[in-house]
Amino acid sequence: MRLRPGLKALLSVITAALLPMASSAIAAERAGIADLTHLSLEDLMNLRVEVTSASKRTETLGKVAAAVSVLTGDDIRRSGATSIPDALRLISGVQVARINASKYAISARGFNGRFANKLLVLIDGRSIYTPLFSGVFWELQDTLLEDVDRIEVIRGPGATLWGANAVNGVINIITKPAAATQGLLVTGAAGVEERASGGIRFGDAFAGGDGHYRIHAKHMRRDGGLTESGEEASDDMNRSRFGFRADWNSGPANSFTAQGGVTTGRAGESSTMFEPTAPFARTVEQQDRLLNADILGRWTRTLSTASEISLRAYVSRETVHLPQVKVTNDTLDVEFQHHVKPLERHDMVWGAGYRLHSDDIDSTFSLSVAPVRRTEQVINAFVQDEITLIPDMLRFTVGSKFEQNGYSGVELQPSARLLWTPAADHTFWTAVSRAVRTPSRAEDDIRIVQTTRPGPGGLPVTVEATGQRGFDSEDLLAFEAGYRTNPVANLSLDVAAFYNIYDNLLSLEPQPIAFSASPAPRFALPLLAGNRLSARTWGAEVAAEWQPIESWRFRGAYTLLKMDAESDAGSGDTVSAAAANGSSPQHQLDLQSSTDLTDDIELDVILRHVGDLPALGIDGYTTLDARIGWRVAEGVELSLVGQNLVGGARLEYRPEFLSTDPTRVERGVYAKATLRF
């Protein structure tokens, strides 16, 4: 009962806040028209619009039958994030945890880990998924953040269009077209944790204005974190990147894009290495060597206002030298897509693709892979039809992906989605989908020593996670529903809920201990990869955005994630279920305020709370980032960013499988200057 007066007061405050907001909204948007004349030309050019011209398939967020969030390049700039993983922290429903200065665990809707394998990540349509473990080496991924146009995140399965491994979500990082990055840009930053970084970009036109290009180079150096005992750790990272992009048109119907880049770097880490001779385990400090190189070409041809084809091809190489393993992985990928409106109420996309993977792996006693080289190919085809059942009211989307891979054979990944828009500002959607996570080298061919003990006869006794060729795909059946609304012009609300049923998940089945002679004599207890774990997950993501006045925007997001994983009957795995249940946060809360104090001064404050990870012994934390930006003159911007300002140094994650020492994330401050000519 004592709550009541407080709530009354709260209600009256909210009422008082809402009423003037409603009337100012009326004044500002006479006849429902938004006044955008205060925006600069650059801002206008970067604005996504509800295009009424029928030729493009652009969809506004309100009309997608899936849980989608978008982070714009401007959001990233204002957050002060210095890397792609840190930018992803701003997106509701995405779980990001830093393991050390260069390594991250990133997932959506659970199953997080350094080797999280249920999320598909693309940069401009190029999958940065590595077939070594069906996940992403985040330390290899970099681009000039000023080039990022937006990051689109689809939570939940996107397998029908994107294919295997788009199980729990798809992250699509999209860079700006070259025409939007013309002229010269120079940035430089220096700070305590984000030690030093600099970037330069130049863009110009060619072919008489029919084409544009840009080139960029950047370098960053990040200080290491603290060890668990609070000492300075040796996980410093430095990374350089050179990249380019060119877009051009040939006539009104054909457009081309070519882009590519090389990322190189070194990342320190401290790791436990296991050996077949005494003392059996020792700690090594090493600089991991990183290399990523990629080149991509895309051709789009408009056949008519209702038909467009595109062809995309890329090759990429990634090389990582970790203490335990040296991996080189090459990918060739070609995809054809046709977007067509064959009938009045049908909007179809169909396509086919081919991918070739080839790797070369240099093993140690701690981690070995046999065979050393493996080449696999994936052939796929997909079709999706968006059917308007009632114009502007009810839409049904149905489709499937068919994929043939060398590990598990043919996979079928259908989905059906329904979108109901009873009124212009109220959208309901629901979906049911099947998605699979196909096996990777990790489950087929790998052997990772988890621990060593001295044993009889001076030989070690090891516990080893061991792959086996019989490993099958992991399955998901997902049920989702969501609601989006704009009750008033300056307020939007997005709610999504899901219920996921996973089967055939990876379990580690203990086998009898046995003498093993290769690669070194030892007594080994293998934990053989099996498909005997099941899980149910359910939860909700709520995101709201409120702009009470022109110069102030407030965003809030809350993520609830419940997991219930358990071993199937007959499984000897007593560990994986608990690990899965306790290594993604149940609650996550983000609050973000963006204010334009004057025309030239911006103030951004981000408050984040992440719940604890009981399986890893990691406490929840609350932290605060703040940025103040000052536009000194046309084309000159200075900013001061404070990161992790409250709560002290914290451990965010512990890696599974590889015994890399996690480090604490510290408070940091950096200053940055950006010049545009």
Add this chain to the structure above:
Amino acid sequence: MPRRSVLNLTLEAVAILALLLSTGGLVPRVSAAPSEYEVKAAFLYNFAKFTDWPSAQKAGLEPFTICILGEDPFGTALDMLQGKPVDGRPVAIRRMMKPEDLKWCRIMFVGRPYADGMERLAGYLQGQPVLTVGDNPGFVRSGGMIGFVPDDGRIRFEIDPDRISPTGLTVSSQLLNLAVIVRSKESSGW
């Protein structure tokens, strides 16, 4: 007791939600993404600010007139510019069905059906210090000065500087830097 608090909380939440929804009924609806023509109207305002008209036109105190020739695709989006300052003058919007009255116009947005016959209209307007803007496919190539082109959900614009300079208009380099430069063949110097 805790049950009661939860009930109160729920009631308050419902009240707040009802309030939000009811204000929703009073306020005109504006969707999350701006509409195509709201953005194009804002572009027109920027074109006005980044272009210099010959000094002869600067005398007097006439409003800064933006004309729409033919069909008006903007709806009411353009009226928002009405009265805003350009060059110290208030913007006026005029809708015309025939090109005769163009001496009033600083900027002319060419709608249908004129946009379809831009070659003819360009000949008619030749040498006049009127900035012609349109969004027909191929508007600039067929004789217009600035044309909007859709690009992956965004709006970009093409400019033909060779068509603008003979009229005495000067477009700022900032505008040219952001534009796709199109040089139509007939004006390429032969």
